[in-house]
Amino acid sequence: MISLTGLRKVYPGRGGQQVVALDGIDLDVPRGGVHGIVGESGAGKSTLIRCLTALEQPTSGTVAIDGVALSGLGERELRRQRRRIGMVFQHVNLLDGRTAAQNVAYPLRVAGASRGERAERVRELLDLVGLAGRGDAYPSQLSGGQKQRVGIARALAAEPAVLLCDEPTSALDSDTTRQILGLIRDVRDRLGLTVLIITHEMGVVREVCDSVTLLDRGRVAQSGSIAEVAGDHGSRLARALVSLPPEPAAAGRVTLEVSFAGEVPTGRVLAAVAAVEDVDVSSGTIETLAGRRVGRLRVVVPSATAADAAARLRAVGVHVEEVA
Numbered sequence: 001m002i003s004l005t006g007l008r009k010v011y012p013g014r015g016g017q018q019v020v021a022l023d024g025i026d027l028d029v030p031r032g033g034v035h036g037i038v039g040e041s042g043a044g045k046s047t048l049i050r051c052l053t054a055l056e057q058p059t060s061g062t063v064a065i066d067g068v069a070l071s072g073l074g075e076r077e078l079r080r081q082r083r084r085i086g087m088v089f090q091h092v093n094l095l096d097g098r099t100a101a102q103n104v105a106y107p108l109r110v111a112g113a114s115r116g117e118r119a120e121r122v123r124e125l126l127d128l129v130g131l132a133g134r135g136d137a138y139p140s141q142l143s144g145g146q147k148q149r150v151g152i153a154r155a156l157a158a159e160p161a162v163l164l165c166d167e168p169t170s171a172l173d174s175d176t177t178r179q180i181l182g183l184i185r186d187v188r189d190r191l192g193l194t195v196l197i198i199t200h201e202m203g204v205v206r207e208v209c210d211s212v213t214l215l216d217r218g219r220v221a222q223s224g225s226i227a228e229v230a231g232d233h234g235s236r237l238a239r240a241l242v243s244l245p246p247e248p249a250a251a252g253r254v255t256l257e258v259s260f261a262g263e264v265p266t267g268r269v270l271a272a273v274a275a276v277e278d279v280d281v282s283s284g285t286i287e288t289l290a291g292r293r294v295g296r297l298r299v300v301v302p303s304a305t306a307a308d309a310a311a312r313l314r315a316v317g318v319h320v321e322e323v324a
């Protein structure tokens with residue numbers, strides 16, 4: 001499991017001004033969990049990953065993997081602990097002059113595995129990622145998704161306990177993205193890995209994550225299981241997970257966003273909406289996320305009666321917010 005406690009990273013900035021990249025992060029990802037990290041550019045996502053791989057020394061706080069704190073380890077121990085972490089990147093960076101099998105074998109060679117051990121393990125790994133029989137192909141002969149599969153096999157070669165994925169699907173089309181996310185879940189299921197995925201796509205979080213953290217300027221703005229954050233009406237993650245297209249209301253009218261979860265029967269919500277005078281529904285979705293039904297509707301009402309409409313809707317137990 002991954003455990004961050006009070007993690008803080010301050011970079012010395014230009015002209016003596018310090019940059020607080022991480023400002024006291026507490027985060028626990030249980031063994032076997034797939035956890036997403038989202039946040040705007042500069043929020044601290046990459047810094048967090050670099051602290052996890054010990055490429056970066058935290059200013060204070062601790063990073064522990066399976067209960068072993070990274071700080072205070074000697075050089076040898078640190079190398080061993082690093083091998084317990086596999087990394088998958090947006091750009092796979094395979095060695096072009098080597099075959100898929102040789103790329104996967106590379107970390108095994110570094111770790112000192114014998115030729116026989118390597119051959120067998122590489123075959124297993126290529127099999128695991130759905131590339132059985134493609135070991136002799138060179139990167140130039142593989143599609144983007146296949147290259148990412150090789151990258152995942154390579155990351156798994158040293159039998160890591162943790163897989164860190166930094167934007168693993170950002171360079172892929174949507175079908176391939178789905179396949180690669182399916183593969184990540186599959187290897188998690190089979191190998192019991194703990195997975196951390198950095199992404200800017202909420203679709204990735206919905207598809208593969210059990211839980212998610214929103215970073216904002218180096219702090220945890222929101223964190224929880226998908227069911228928890230989706231049900232936290234009006235929260236930033238709930239909105240991002242189930243988003244609706246913005247559509248400005250006409251003059252004299254305002255848009256109310258109605259959010260609800262499975263506790264309120266859908267029929268009751270729709271009946272309450274229908275009972276609002278001169279109402280229009282501009283968009284909406286009702287879906288099941290992590291086994292929990294969540295819904296969101298944008299209803300357009302006359303400005304003059306908006307407050308009254310919002311109060312009537314709230315009375316059935318939904319969350320109502322005026323949106324621009």
Ligand SMILES: Nc1ncnc2c1ncn2[C@@H]1O[C@H](COP(=O)(O)OP(=O)(O)OP(=O)(O)O)[C@@H](O)[C@H]1O
Nearest residue numbers: 011012019020021040041042043044045046047048
């Ligand atoms: N080596 C460094 N020296 C100084 N400041 C840094 C360094 N690395 C990152 N920062 C600063 O720390 C903050 C967090 O950066 P980080 O790269 O972790 O963000 P990020 O969430 O990964 O962003 P992006 O989505 O753009 O990749 C930013 O303000 C950045 O400018």
Ligand SMILES: [Mg+2]
Nearest residue numbers: 042045046047
């Ligand atoms: Mg980054």
